[in-house]
Amino acid sequence: MIHEQLERKIAEFLHAESAITYSSCWSANTGLFPVLAGAGDVVISDALNHASIIDGCRAIAKDAVRDIYRHADMADLARVLDKHADKPGKIIVTDGVFSMEGDLAPLPDIVRLAKSHNALVVVDDSHGVGVVGPSGRGTVEHYGLLERVDIHTGTLGKALGGGAGGYVAGPRVVIDSLIQRSRPHLFSNAVPPSVAAAALEAIRILEKEPERAGTLRAKAELFRKTLKSKGIAPLEGEGAIVPVVVGESVKSKAISQDLLAGGLLATSFSFPVVPEGAARIRFQVSQSHSEADLNWAAQLIADTFHKHGATGGHA
Numbered sequence: 211m212i213h214e215q216l217e218r219k220i221a222e223f224l225h226a227e228s229a230i231t232y233s234s235c236w237s238a239n240t241g242l243f244p245v246l247a248g249a250g251d252v253v254i255s256d257a258l259n260h261a262s263i264i265d266g267c268r269a270i271a272k273d274a275v276r277d278i279y280r281h282a283d284m285a286d287l288a289r290v291l292d293k294h295a296d297k298p299g300k301i302i303v304t305d306g307v308f309s310m311e312g313d314l315a316p317l318p319d320i321v322r323l324a325k326s327h328n329a330l331v332v333v334d335d336s337h338g339v340g341v342v343g344p345s346g347r348g349t350v351e352h353y354g355l356l357e358r359v360d361i362h363t364g365t366l367g368k369a370l371g372g373g374a375g376g377y378v379a380g381p382r383v384v385i386d387s388l389i390q391r392s393r394p395h396l397f398s399n400a401v402p403p404s405v406a407a408a409a410l411e412a413i414r415i416l417e418k419e420p421e422r423a424g425t426l427r428a429k430a431e432l433f434r435k436t437l438k439s440k441g442i443a444p445l446e447g448e449g450a451i452v453p454v455v456v457g458e459s460v461k462s463k464a465i466s467q468d469l470l471a472g473g474l475l476a477t478s479f480s481f482p483v484v485p486e487g488a489a490r491i492r493f494q495v496s497q498s499h500s501e502a503d504l505n506w507a508a509q510l511i512a513d514t515f516h517k518h519g520a521t522g523g524h525a
């Protein structure tokens with residue numbers, strides 16, 4: 211069956227024992243934590259984790275606990291781990307590439323703290339797989355931690371191009387429990403077979419042509435540089451997400467609409483998706499963009515920001 215082939219391929223690709231697919235990574239995350247966190251356990255989440263992780267944490271049993279550490283703040287993570295030293299099970303969860311900032315989680319430190327506090331690490335690498343890492347295996351590969359991270363979640367709908375689908379990969383015992391108990395798996399449709407086949411092929415292509423991830427990163431890097439040369443300062447990062455902070459929500463939305471009218475689709479994000487007063491436009495570089503496309507886009511962006519009197523990331 212195509213789903214089994216896909217699940218075997220995902221597990222192999224991420225150096226995990228086993229994997230399970232869902233209709234989306236949203237479903238994967240909301241289906242994982244209620245199964246993973248047993249009575250008395252604690253799930254510890256980065257403050258800027260994706261909404262689906264937050265909802266997954268909210269869905270854990272009443273006798274399990276959830277807590278938050280400040281974004282990428284390892285002293286704070288250590289503090290929260292110490293606070294829960296008495297809990298039988300501790301689970302740390304983080305985005306690999308943060309979806310609104312574009313920065314990478316400090317995974318080496320997270321893994322080190324997890325080992326010293328006997329905690330599991332879950333990484334949602336929805337924006338990392340296919341983009342980051344020498345062969346596109348994501349943030350975990352970027353840091354050389356493929357064998358050290360316990361559980362991976364991710365989407366098949368971003369760099370892997372299928373438009374839908376998500377997965378959890380990890381130890382067989384975890385995946386077997388999800389098959390038995392994970393509610394979105396039991397009570398909701400699977401990834402459509404056509405999408406599963408497309409995702410399987412996307413991973414095979416990436417395995418055959420691992421340099422694709424590097425080309426994409428080089429394009430994103432070129433785009434960042436070109437923006438900077440035109441006076442626009444995107445948030446720093448290593449993935450294909452290039453956010454530029456505008457500030458005011460109304461202005462950010464107006465710029466995004468003008469960009470669309472000019473032929474460039476880039477979404478504006480404002481409160482509550484990002485903090486109040488930090489509205490931003492998120493550009494996403496794709497493998498199919500040419501150097502000319504990126505230059506054209508950067509010029510349109512600079513002109514549009516200028517027209518709106520926006521500083522383009524500069525304070």
Ligand SMILES: *Cc1c(COP(=O)(O)O)cnc(C)c1O
Pocket residue numbers: 233234235236237260262305309334335336337364365366367374375376
């Ligand atoms: C996009 C995203 C998701 C949701 O993925 P879907 O497959 O669209 O549900 C989950 N986690 C992170 C970190 C994301 O960026």
